[in-house]
Amino acid sequence: MLRNRAILLVLEQCAHYNSINMMQTKASAIFSLVTIAVVSASYIGPNPITTTQPPYQPGHIIINECTCLEKGNYYSPVSSDDCRSFTQRTAFLPAETLKCPYGLQFDVKSCVCNFPTDTVCPQYCPVPYTPTPNPAPSCSENGNTYRQVPGTYCRKFTQETDTLPPQVYSCPYGLKFDLDTCVCNFPADTTCTV
Known part of the structure; x- marks a missing residue:
């Protein structure tokens, strides 16, 4: 009886050792596969798309110091508001005044709201216009x-x-x-x- 118990204990230890050894073998195999995948993915060969790609073109056009055009809309900063607001105009729709997010100013050069350190706020935008009763020719x-x-x-x-x-x-x-x-x-x- 004591002998059977000793054999059983030895068998349990062997099974435990084999399961630990098996887990280590599995972990080692998974680590090897991950290493191979990372090394393979990190290799960057010649890419013909990046070598033949034209230089970046901005998506907007600067009309003058107060106006830029992007995607069919005209944008102008509001100088009286220190360029924190801007107007947006498009054909067949009335102009609307919008505000930049807090702490930003509208930048005509980039045609978006930008950091004040990167923005030049023109002195008179939009240019004041007072219609006269008898308009000019x-x-x-x-x-x-x-x-x-x-x-x-x-x-x-x-x-x-x-x-x-x-x-x-x-x-x-x-x-x-x-x-x-x-x-x-x-x-x-x-x-x-x-």
Whole structure:
């Protein structure tokens, strides 16, 4: 009886030792497989997509110091609010004023709300415009009506449609808005009426 008990105890210890040994073998095999997978995944060969990819192009266009265009919408910071707000305009919808998240300012160069240290807030945006009872002479093109802005020596002009209020834009440096051609033109070729 004592002998049977001793044999049983030895068999239990062997079984326990085998199960521990088996677990170690399984853990060692799993570790080896994981190591092989990590080493295989970390190898990066030549990638033709990254070598032939064109340089990054921004998704927005800077119209002037107060306006940028992205995805069919025009955006302008509100200078009187220290550029913490901005207007969004699109065809056939009225302009709406939106606020940047707390602590950010609207940046025309990136066309998004940005950190104040990375943003230049223009002094007069949107450019103040006061309509007069007798509007200045105008020209029309592609459903838009254009007028020279009084007091700016024709360096600024307004653009409006039947559904959008007038918006003030600046000609590129050195040009003036010409009513005869309905575009910004050289000053020698422009008739400035205001």
